[in-house]
Amino acid sequence: MAGLSIDQKSDLPPVAPIVLDASLKDVDDNAVRRQLAKRLADVICIPASQLTPQERHMAGDVLVELLRSADADIRESVAKRLVMLNEAPRTILVILAKDEIRIARYILEESRSLTDSDLIQISRKVSGAHRAVIAKRRKVSDAVVDALVEFLEEDVVEALLKNREANFSETAIQRILTVSRNHQPYVGLLAKRDELRPSHGLTMFWWASTENRKKILHRFAVTRSVLQESCSDLFPKAAADGWSDAGVRKALQFIERRQRNRAAIARSEFEGLEEAINTAEIHGLTRKLTEEISYMAGIKPATGAQILTDKGGEAIAIxxxxxxxxxxxIEKLWRALKRPLHDLDGSIHPSLARVMETYDVISTDKAQTVLRYWNWSLTASLNADVLRYIKNGVIPREEEFGAAAITAALVFSHRD
Structure with a gap:
């Protein structure tokens, strides 16, 4: 039988070429990739007694490269696997912590292998959702808190303030305190923080809500008995020196027991503080009367003006x-300020009732502490430089001008 020539056509049907389904190929590749990622993660999780650090890091390096092109499900499974491992390579953890939030959450919430340096670096390169998760970690150092607070994201700051294991530096407290003037929730949360100092709390009072003012006064309206006892012998010595040291004079004025200024009363055209207020009730509160009342009450006119113009009114009770x-x-001053004494139904106006309640619940000694602190903090550092800061709406640095300067700038530059 003669063979077929190369040019002749066969009667056999043509054979179709074998083509692999691309989707099946992808499935196979993903299956292998998933298994490989799991194996590498398993190796990394082997106890230190059974695996050298060198081999663990080699496995980590391979896994890092694999994860760069892996799908989200694989990355998530690796994050879940490594989160509780203390010896997990930090490079992988940092990469996963910067991933989309559903993957990063596992690392950011639970990983104890991330250092403060890692968390600071991560917080500056991720979304607000990531930072909110970091803010809820079991322990957040003051350095990490500083980095998170820089962004002033409300949900992040509030999460930090609610986190009892977050530590706040003075820088973070001051930053939040400043913006709390226009965000009341911060005031209530700050008032509960152990880091909050009297200078912070009694400064926030001026823009705090009624409920937050109660909390602030309850916490920071304290007696000064220890201060008074420890410094009692210095008053006659300072008087003998003619009160020539301004710093000593201001400090002892804050500590002193006696509130009314006898020298100011002796110089006044009024017989006493009560007569000045009676006059204001009849004729209205003028600038001159405000100054007279302030001086006789033992405070500076700037402090008196701040108190008498306080919209809430609780400061008047103090x-x-x-x-x-x-x-x-209180009622006489209320009338002098032309504020309503009664409601439409003839009952005492709620604002005046609230002020009366503040007067009733605070002791004289504690009220003196608050009033003296306000007077010291609002006026002790009012020099030309601080006044310039206030005029420009800038908060001075505490290390350069002191806490009183910050209080004055925050209060006097605040606008409702």
Whole structure:
């Protein structure tokens, strides 16, 4: 039988070429990739007694490269696997911590292998959702808190303030305190923090809500008995020197027991503080009367003006209680300020009732502490430089000008 020539056509049907389904190929590749990622993660998780650090890091290096092109499900499975491992290579953890939030969450919430340096670096390169998770970690150092607070994201800051194991530096507290002037939730949360100092709390009072003012006064309206006892012998010595040292004079004025200024009363055209307030009730509160009342009450006119223009009014209760004015003088000042005494139904106006309640619940000694602190903090550092900061709406640095300067700038530059 003659063979077929190369040019002749066969009667056999043509054979179709074998083509692999691309989707099946992808499935196979993903299956292998998933298994390889799992094996590498398993190797990394082997106890230190059974695996050298060198081999662990080699496995980590291979896994890092694999994860760069792996799908989200594989990356998530690796994150779940490595999160509780103390010896997990930090390079992998940092990569996963910067991943999309559903993957990063596992690392950011639980990993104890991430250092403060890692968390600071991560926080500056991720989304607000990532930072919110970091803020809820079991322990957050002050350095990490500083980095998170830089962004001033409300949910992140509030999460930090609610986190009892987050540590706040003075820098972070001051930053949050400043923005709390326009965000009331921060005030209530700050008032609960152990890091909050009297300078912070009694400064926040000026823009705090009614409920937050109660919390602040309850916490920071304290007696000064220890201060008074420890410094009692210095008053006659300073007086003998003619109060020539301004710093000593301001400090002892804060500590002193007696609230009313006898020298100011002796110089005044009024017989006393009560007569000045009676006059204001009849004729209205003028600038001159404000100055007279302030001086006789033992405070500077700037402090007195701040108190008497306080919209909430609780500060007026402090002004009356500290120098021993009777309760009726709150109503007299209220009338002098032309504020409503009664509601439409004839009952005492809620604002005045609230101020009366503040007067009733605070002791004279504690009211003196608050009033003296306000006077010291609002006026002790009012020099030309600080006034320039206030005019420009800038908060001065505490290390350069002191806490009083910051209080004055925050309060006097605040606008409702």
């Amino acid at each position: 002004l009356c209680k500290a120098p021993g004015l009777k309760r009726e003088y």
